[in-house]
Amino acid sequence: MRIKDHPIIDFQRGKQVTFSFNGRQVTAYEGETIAAALHAAGVRVLSHSHKLKRPRGFFCAIGNCSSCLMQVNGEFNVRICITPAREGDRVEMQQGRGEIVEKT
Amino acid sequence: MKKPEIAIVGGGPAGLSAALSAVRQGAQVMLIDRDPVLGGQLVKQTHMFFGSKKQYAAIRGIDIPQKLLAALQEEGNGKFDPRVNTTVLGCYDDGVLLLEKEDRAELIQPRKIIIATGAAEKMLPFPGNDLPGVYGAGAVQTLMNVYGIKPGTRVLMIGAGNIGLIVSYQLLQAGVEVTAIIEGAPKIGGYLVHATKVRRAGIPILTSHTIKKAYGCDSVEGAVLCNLDEKWCAVPGTEQSLAVDVICLAVGLTPQTELLWQAGCEQQYLPELGGYVPLRSEKMQTSLSHLFVAGDAACIEEAGSAMVEGKIAGLFAAADLGYAENVEALNETFSRELEELRSGPAGAKIRQGLSRLKGGAQVC
Ligand SMILES: Cc1cc2nc3c(=O)[nH]c(=O)nc-3n(C[C@H](O)[C@H](O)[C@H](O)COP(=O)(O)OP(=O)(O)OC[C@H]3O[C@@H](n4cnc5c(N)ncnc54)[C@H](O)[C@@H]3O)c2cc1C
Ligand code: FES
Numbered sequence: 001m002r003i004k005d006h007p008i009i010d011f012q013r014g015k016q017v018t019f020s021f022n023g024r025q026v027t028a029y030e031g032e033t034i035a036a037a038l039h040a041a042g043v044r045v046l047s048h049s050h051k052l053k054r055p056r057g058f059f060c061a062i063g064n065c066s067s068c069l070m071q072v073n074g075e076f077n078v079r080i081c082i083t084p085a086r087e088g089d090r091v092e093m094q095q096g097r098g099e100i101v102e103k104t
Numbered sequence: 105m106k107k108p109e110i111a112i113v114g115g116g117p118a119g120l121s122a123a124l125s126a127v128r129q130g131a132q133v134m135l136i137d138r139d140p141v142l143g144g145q146l147v148k149q150t151h152m153f154f155g156s157k158k159q160y161a162a163i164r165g166i167d168i169p170q171k172l173l174a175a176l177q178e179e180g181n182g183k184f185d186p187r188v189n190t191t192v193l194g195c196y197d198d199g200v201l202l203l204e205k206e207d208r209a210e211l212i213q214p215r216k217i218i219i220a221t222g223a224a225e226k227m228l229p230f231p232g233n234d235l236p237g238v239y240g241a242g243a244v245q246t247l248m249n250v251y252g253i254k255p256g257t258r259v260l261m262i263g264a265g266n267i268g269l270i271v272s273y274q275l276l277q278a279g280v281e282v283t284a285i286i287e288g289a290p291k292i293g294g295y296l297v298h299a300t301k302v303r304r305a306g307i308p309i310l311t312s313h314t315i316k317k318a319y320g321c322d323s324v325e326g327a328v329l330c331n332l333d334e335k336w337c338a339v340p341g342t343e344q345s346l347a348v349d350v351i352c353l354a355v356g357l358t359p360q361t362e363l364l365w366q367a368g369c370e371q372q373y374l375p376e377l378g379g380y381v382p383l384r385s386e387k388m389q390t391s392l393s394h395l396f397v398a399g400d401a402a403c404i405e406e407a408g409s410a411m412v413e414g415k416i417a418g419l420f421a422a423a424d425l426g427y428a429e430n431v432e433a434l435n436e437t438f439s440r441e442l443e444e445l446r447s448g449p450a451g452a453k454i455r456q457g458l459s460r461l462k463g464g465a466q467v468c
Contacts, residue, residue: 001253001254002252002253002254003248003252003253003254003278003279005279006252006277006278007277008150008164008277009150009166009249009252011251011252013252031140032251033251036246036247036251036253039247039253039255040251040253044236044237044322044323045236045322045323046236049234054234054235055235055236055322055323056234056236057235057236057237057238057239057323058236058239058243058247059238059239059240059243060225060240060242060243061239061240061242061243061246061247062139062242062243062246063138064224081243082138084140
């Protein structure tokens with residue numbers, strides 16, 4: 001789903017990084033957000049509503065709507081649409097509201 | 105606690121112009137933006153800009169921030185302090201700002217604050233609007249024009265204002281099919297040049313149409329449309345189904361005024377200007393004397409007027425601090441630019457909204 005030829009923009013993609021999503025390996029380019037890389041990999045469902053468990057996806061892409069919250073490297077409720085993907089990140093779909101984890 | 109002379113929240117066209125204007129007067133400016141790059145909405149606009157030459161019309165939106173930044177770097181003389189990846193979370197009534205950068209918090213106490221936080225997209229209520237695949241136009245642009253990723257394969261665009269028309273064209277350029285643009289009103293809201301461009305490319309624009317529902321199991325698989333009569337009521341028997349995997353909402357913007365609410369600025373609900381907007385004088389000063397506004401945060405308009413409002417806010421914030429050289433002449437020039445931008449039929453709605461603004465200072 002990545003655009004290869006564009007009449008106006010020349011996409012300068014950085015170097016490739018790999019992270020895991022629910023245990024599966026996903027490739028991103030440096031500077032890309034986790035949500036963008038997941039979208040490019042065809043992942044559309046990012047979370048579920050708390051009560052009715054309806055699927056939630058990408059919506060605003062600027063960290064405003066909270067529909068993309070995931071667990072990243074153990075931390076809950078990370079807005080993956082504004083979080084750059086880094087080599088070795090462990091990204092997981094979150095069940096429930098998550099907890100506050102003390103950072104070390 | 106750091107005490108910059110002026111802190112500007114938001115580095116879009118309004119914030120960048122405010123910074124340049126204040127720095128030119130001699131003030132010291134901290135410009136804060138939550139994004140990794142400055143430019144706001146402009147970083148996604150690949151089309152030639154409409155508007156007036158003075159505000160960079162006929163230059164692609166993506167190229168404008170570079171020009172403003174180059175001027176800031178050149179004329180900043182160490183007085184320009186840009187902070188990216190930094191979100192302003194709090195704006196207290198005593199003028200203190202709470203900043204967050206990479207999980208670290210910092211309090212600053214600027215002498216003047218300019219809020220240039222831009223706009224947020226409006227939502228449309230319909231069954232299935234929470235399915236993955238229903239995106240705001242801004243998100244589609246971010247995916248496509250910033251990251252080079254297609255949002256999907258077949259798109260239904262809702263809204264035939266300028267944003268709906270332009271984003272549809274950008275989707276075509278990215279190699280994505282746009283099945284139709286639907287618009288509830290009986291006529292197209294955006295400029296004719298943009299409408300002609302998408303029509304020529306073969307995209308139908310269906311006016312007096314709305315979306316009845318989106319369907320799909322785990323994500324959008326299609327949409328049901330129907331016709332609207334002149335009272336905006338659904339016409340029974342006109343339902344039609346379209347197989348699409350993306351529904352893009354371009355149904356308007358509303359000013360991002362949370363920080364102004366927090367600080368306690370007076371606001372007024374004016375639908376012509378996009379919703380709740382802060383009261384302000386012709387100096388772009390709010391009901392709190394240390395707080396100024398500019399751009400879409402003050403009223404949903406265009407990049408051209410956002411830049412001029414930025415210049416005015418920067419000028420008067422600096423003047424209040426004693427950097428008062430040439431203020432009257434500059435203000436006269438800027439006010440005239442604003443007036444020109446808002447003249448003509450395209451500015452009618454804005455003029456009406458501003459004339460209803462309490463205190464009504466911004467009327468041209
Ligand atoms: C598809 C599309 C096409 C357009 N085409 C044109 C055109 O051809 N001509 C034209 O004149 N205009 C056009 N516009 C309109 C124009 O882009 C906007 O009017 C303009 O960008 C508004 O500028 P601004 O500086 O007020 O806000 P923005 O550009 O939205 O910038 C606001 C900035 O504030 C930052 N921010 C927000 N909240 C915070 C916070 N709490 N902390 C830190 N930072 C924050 C944001 O990250 C952003 O960078 C178009 C808009 C769109 C969406
Ligand atoms: S998509 Fe809206 S917060 Fe991430």
